Amino acid sequence: MSLHDRWVQERKHEHYYKLAKKLHYRSRASFKLMQIDERFNIFREGDSVVDLGASPGGWLQVAKERVGDGGRVVGVDLRYIRPLDGVVTIIGDITEDGTMRELLETVGGKADIVLSDMAPNIGGSYSTDHARSVDLCMYAVAVCDRILKKGGRMVVKVFMGDMTDSLLKELEQRFVSVKVHSPAASRDTSSEVYVICKGFLASKNVKLKDMREEEKRPEFMPKGGNI
Numbered sequence: 001m002s003l004h005d006r007w008v009q010e011r012k013h014e015h016y017y018k019l020a021k022k023l024h025y026r027s028r029a030s031f032k033l034m035q036i037d038e039r040f041n042i043f044r045e046g047d048s049v050v051d052l053g054a055s056p057g058g059w060l061q062v063a064k065e066r067v068g069d070g071g072r073v074v075g076v077d078l079r080y081i082r083p084l085d086g087v088v089t090i091i092g093d094i095t096e097d098g099t100m101r102e103l104l105e106t107v108g109g110k111a112d113i114v115l116s117d118m119a120p121n122i123g124g125s126y127s128t129d130h131a132r133s134v135d136l137c138m139y140a141v142a143v144c145d146r147i148l149k150k151g152g153r154m155v156v157k158v159f160m161g162d163m164t165d166s167l168l169k170e171l172e173q174r175f176v177s178v179k180v181h182s183p184a185a186s187r188d189t190s191s192e193v194y195v196i197c198k199g200f201l202a203s204k205n206v207k208l209k210d211m212r213e214e215e216k217r218p219e220f221m222p223k224g225g226n227i
């Protein structure tokens, strides 16, 4: 990246950082979700929303604003999430059965929207970070399979790489519409994109135990269709 490009990036980063502070959002990421919603019309008043990888809570704030008092928002993260009015939070790892169970009990029915801004700890090789990101996406898909209403929507972040196409195929089997998008508030240099999925068709019969077995395989995509 040239010095000029880097400079432009830093200014953009600083712009959203200052805006988040000024408008009392907990993260710059809030603007990514707002931009996604403005373009793809994700939220409706009264919706029930599950937000995976929710800390510190920027997406939770946006979701709550957009679904209003009649809506319901549940956030999950490994890390503590400072309490937020009208939002329920669960501290836990979504790859653990116990967290999944707690989420299902807390939602207590079906959700209209599943969001996932989950990201692995960056630091491995590029391909390792990508593989971990895809793995987290597949857990978000497992949440959809268990909790998302027919016709529901999903927004999921993924770090692009050679498994992105396989992930998109999994999503296309479940949703009427699947679109890859990079909101303006994302860094241009970032490999992250968001996949916007609409019109959930049906759940696949997902068993977390089976997913764990799949993880041991060299390729993440399972044979035979089930995750």
Ligand SMILES: C[S@@+](CC[C@H](N)C(=O)[O-])C[C@H]1O[C@@H](n2cnc3c(N)ncnc32)[C@H](O)[C@@H]1O
Pocket (backbone or CB within 6 Å): 026, 027, 029, 030, 052, 053, 054, 055, 056, 057, 058, 059, 060, 076, 077, 078, 079, 092, 093, 094, 095, 117, 118, 119, 120, 136
């Ligand atoms: C980019 S941050 C999310 C920012 C958030 N959307 C916001 O607007 O404030 C990614 C989050 O994913 C969480 N995460 C990563 N792996 C997870 C897992 N297995 N279960 C739950 N949360 C996870 C991380 O702890 C981190 O807080």
